[in-house]
Amino acid sequence: MEEVAKLLNEMVDAGVIGSYAVFGAVAQMRYTEAVATMGADILVSIPGKGDLDILSPIYDFCRAKGYEPEGKAIRVGDWPVQFIPSFSTLTNAAIQHAEDGDLDGIILRVVRADYLAVLALSVGRAKDFARILALREAGAVTNEQIKELVSNHGLIEAWNKFRSRFDEQ
Numbered sequence: 001m002e003e004v005a006k007l008l009n010e011m012v013d014a015g016v017i018g019s020y021a022v023f024g025a026v027a028q029m030r031y032t033e034a035v036a037t038m039g040a041d042i043l044v045s046i047p048g049k050g051d052l053d054i055l056s057p058i059y060d061f062c063r064a065k066g067y068e069p070e071g072k073a074i075r076v077g078d079w080p081v082q083f084i085p086s087f088s089t090l091t092n093a094a095i096q097h098a099e100d101g102d103l104d105g106i107i108l109r110v111v112r113a114d115y116l117a118v119l120a121l122s123v124g125r126a127k128d129f130a131r132i133l134a135l136r137e138a139g140a141v142t143n144e145q146i147k148e149l150v151s152n153h154g155l156i157e158a159w160n161k162f163r164s165r166f167d168e169q
Contacts, residue, residue: 001026003077004040005108007065011044016061018045021098023111023119028131030101031113031140039073039080043095043111046085058083090153094119113140118149121158133166 011017021027025037046054062074073080086092094115101108111119117135120128135141143163150159 001040001079001108002103002106004042004079004081005103005106007062007067007076007081008042008109009107010065011058011061014061015047016057018047019095019098019109020044021095021109021111023094023116025131027111027116028134030110031116032134032138035134039082041082041084043086043091044083045092045095054085055083088122088153090115090118090122090149093153114145114149117141117146118153118155121146121150121155121162122153124158129162129166132162 008017008020012019021043022040023043024041025035026040028035029037044058046057059069059074062068062076067074067076069075070080073082075081084091086095094111095109097115098109098111101110113135117132120131132146136143147159150156
């Protein structure tokens with residue numbers, strides 16, 4: 001993951017991306033026990049988002065560094081890395097409020113647990129619900145923190161459905 005962190009920070013320094021935050025299963029591992037994952041998902045803010053091929057500057061930068069596409073991802077060392085452009089006020093906020101982690105002296109921005117839970121809620125798959133449950137069980141996030149964010153991002157109905165399904169009444 002160090003190689004991924006270095007590449008991401010180089011992209012920021014070069015202006016290829018404005019900022020980034022690791023999310024998904026890799027981010028979850030910061031807060032809970034290890035989970036199985038096939039790769040790293042990275043939310044990115046991209047300057048001048050008007051282009052139809054929004055990811056081409058990222059792919060070009062990676063190719064110049066010797067990293068090649070592999071399906072929907074780019075292989076960076078041992079990691080398939082999928083770059084996902086920020087697409088909503090929620091993903092923008094998740095990037096903006098990401099925490100800086102230290103990976104052997106290299107900064108790696110990681111989505112905070114509360115945003116990770118609400119991003120999972122917004123997607124709504126079984127594995128996303130499992131992520132929310134794991135984050136709560138680990139004490140990484142509280143219902144109050146989630147409720148505050150869902151209120152700000154129009155997800156109150158989804159949160160209420162989740163609670164009625166998974167929380168004891």
